[in-house]
Amino acid sequence: MSFDLHRAPADRLATDALAARGLEYRLVEPSDRAALLGWIEADNRGFHHPRPTPQQIEFEQRTFRDRRVEGVYDRASATPGIPVATVSGWPTGLSVPGGRSIDAWAVSSVTVAPTHRRRGIARALMEAQLRSAIEAGAAVAVLTATEATIYGRFGYAPATRAASIRIDRRRAHWSGADVPGRVHAVDPAALIDQAPAIARRAVARTPGEIDRWPSLFERVLGTADPDSEHSRGVRALRYDDERGQAQGFATYRVTREPDRPGTLHVSFLAAATDDAERGLWRALVEHDFISAVQAHLRSVEEPLPWLLEDPRAVEVDAIADHLWVRVLDPVAALAGRRFGGAGTLTLEVTDPLGHAAGTYEIDASADGRAEVRRVEGGGADAPWPADVPAVGSRRAASGRDGGSRRSRQSNGLALGVQELGAILLGGVRPSTLGRAGRIAEHSRGSFAIADRLFAAEREPLLSIWF
Ligand SMILES: CC(C)(COP(=O)(O)OP(=O)(O)OC[C@H]1O[C@@H](n2cnc3c(N)ncnc32)[C@H](O)[C@@H]1OP(=O)(O)O)[C@@H](O)C(=O)NCCC(=O)NCCS
Structure with missing residues (x-):
């Protein structure tokens, strides 16, 4: 990972957007006790926790040593050392079906002071986190949410229940x-x-x-x-x-x-x-x-x-x-997991923020391993691709079936980035989101294939808060 957690400058787009509102967006160095104390004060306030004790500050210093800690400051506020917004992020492994792990970016401590809410500060920070995650090489961003209505707009979806x-x-x-x-x-x-x-x-x-x-x-x-x-x-x-x-x-x-x-x-x-x-x-x-x-x-x-x-x-x-997943790199996210059997499926993914938009082909073998590739020419608004191999014809017998051509009759789904995050770990069947009108199949039978491919060996679970 080339991204330096503690030295990479604060995201430029968010810095500019917040500066235009008279706010300063900056990194907090966890070893700077005074700066971290102000940041923890704000974080605790956001989550309605009591003020920190000296022991909590030391504990948080140890915790945040391995995280990127960011704050938004308002010099005109009565307490300029206490940020008006906080967020933290760090690279982590995320367990996926098949006993494997993919590179993820955990987002936490999202707070905005009651005096500064609903001015787009959280949006600036959340979009910046996604760009940091991509720079850090994460396939997905993950978080746990206090309220289920906040993060869908940034492409996150609930992927596990508890x-x-x-x-x-x-x-x-x-x-x-x-x-x-x-x-x-x-x-x-x-x-x-x-x-x-x-x-x-x-x-x-x-x-x-x-x-x-x-x-x-x-x-x-x-x-x-x-x-x-x-x-x-x-x-x-x-x-x-x-x-x-x-x-x-x-x-x-x-x-x-x-x-x-x-x-x-x-x-x-x-x-x-x-x-x-x-x-x-x-x-x-x-x-x-x-x-x-x-x-x-x-x-x-x-x-x-x-x-x-x-x-x-x-x-x-x-x-x-409980766990919310935001797919950033569908190829890495999908190829990292094991699938529930052999099959070929095309996913046409739309993403309002662009990161995951495209058309992707999953070609899974009976052992659950899959080749996943982005289909050239695919994209959020592109037509169904015509230059990819035909579906259903598993390559087992003849090697790659590159000669045939896929049509709109192919086994494929059209879905948004949220739906992709929701099905990634096997926590909900693609056909359930089909019944909800949130995923469309391009040909009859695609849901059956997708349900089988995306099934996990056990119900996904995140058993901690972060
Ligand atoms: C949730 C919180 C971070 C939002 O901060 P904010 O700066 O007011 O949010 P923004 O102004 O950037 O709003 C971004 C979008 O989220 C929406 N939104 C913000 N808070 C929301 C909430 N609590 N429920 C539903 N939607 C919310 C806004 O309407 C806005 O929507 P739009 O951009 O589609 O128009 C802030 O209310 C907060 O600190 N809450 C307490 C701590 C907390 O719950 N943090 C979340 C931890 S998981």
């Missing part, structure tokens, strides 16, 4: 098979060295997860501020397989009223194997002196109900979109 679940302890009788390993109650702080490797393997198993960063574990394990009430309440479990290898861990807290059974809140669960997942869940739901177990950001296909005598012990409180 469930909040509540397990009724009295009804939770385990019926699943025993696991070969063992669950240990451990000191959370003692996990700090093992956690990243376990989490890395867990992330690779699930499309939709992004790389974990070091300070995330400090927060999860309570080592960032060990003396706080919250951190002292953190408990941890570790699953070791039959050879004694750590394969998973979970952290949780129990809250309760005096003399009443408590609620166990699962805050983090990373399982590198199915055994680890089952072993940890069992240990969590079989706690005594609790009435319920609560967990957020769980898969909508959680295996837990299938492990209990009474599957209705698991209630889904809510299901919501």
Whole structure:
């Protein structure tokens, strides 16, 4: 990656657009404590969090060391050191179907001060983030959203869903098979060295997860501020397989009223194997002196109900979109994943911002690998391409089928960049977006092929906020 996270100048177009409104757009160096403090003040204000403690500032300094931190400043404001808008971005891996990872750009800390809202500041920053992401070589930009109405206009779409679940302890009788390993109650702080490797393997198993960063574990394990009430309440479990290898861990807290059974809140669960997942869940739901177990950001296909005598012990409180994906480079994004089988499909993608516009051909083999190429002459407004090989004729028998010609009868879809982001990880079927009128098929049967190709081996999930 040639893009220098800390030295590349602030995006020129956004700088000019904001300067025309009397605002200064600039990078914040995370090692500059005073500048970072002002920036964190603004970020916390945007998300209605309390003012930062000295410990939080140190923690954030460690977090933002690996991120590009940007602020918009108004010299005429009463507090010119506190930006009126914030954003941060960093390169990350995004897990995609097939146990692979593609280059992504994570966007976070999008805030605009209440005194400066609805003047186009967020738009300037969001469009700048996309250009930075492209410069950094990312195939997609990703974010999590406080409100589902903000980011579609920039080409993002919900690509994973997450469930909040509540397990009724009295009804939770385990019926699943025993696991070969063992669950240990451990000191959370003692996990700090093992956690990243376990989490890395867990992330690779699930499309939709992004790389974990070091300070995330400090927060999860309570080592960032060990003396706080919250951190002292953190408990941890570790699953070791039959050879004694750590394969998973979970952290949780129990809250309760005096003399009443408590609620166990699962805050983090990373399982590198199915055994680890089952072993940890069992240990969590079989706690005594609790009435319920609560967990957020769980898969909508959680295996837990299938492990209990009474599957209705698991209630889904809510299901919501979680990871939002914005495709920037369709060739890299599509070629990075594995597909659900052999087939050829053409995607005619429109993109109001232009980045992903074009016509792309996916030529997938039975093992799920695909050649993906941008079809010359394709584009947002270009006619259906006439110079690409015919569909349906898999190249298996004859090598490349370059001689034949595709027509509008080809297996193909016409879709916007948002719809491409939504189907990329397999979180929604292309035909479902067809039923919603958001994707069109060029010939009968294209949806069936697309549904099969875009299917993922497991429901995509992002199990953290960022
Ligand atoms: C969301 C937020 C960043 C928007 O900032 P802003 O500078 O007021 O936004 P802009 O003026 O650039 O508006 C850009 C577009 O988004 C729309 N928009 C802005 N905030 C919106 C919201 N909360 N819901 C729906 N649309 C919104 C605007 O109408 C505008 O649409 P248009 O360009 O298509 O006409 C700001 O309200 C904020 O800081 N909110 C609190 C923190 C937060 O929720 N951040 C998002 C984190 S994921």
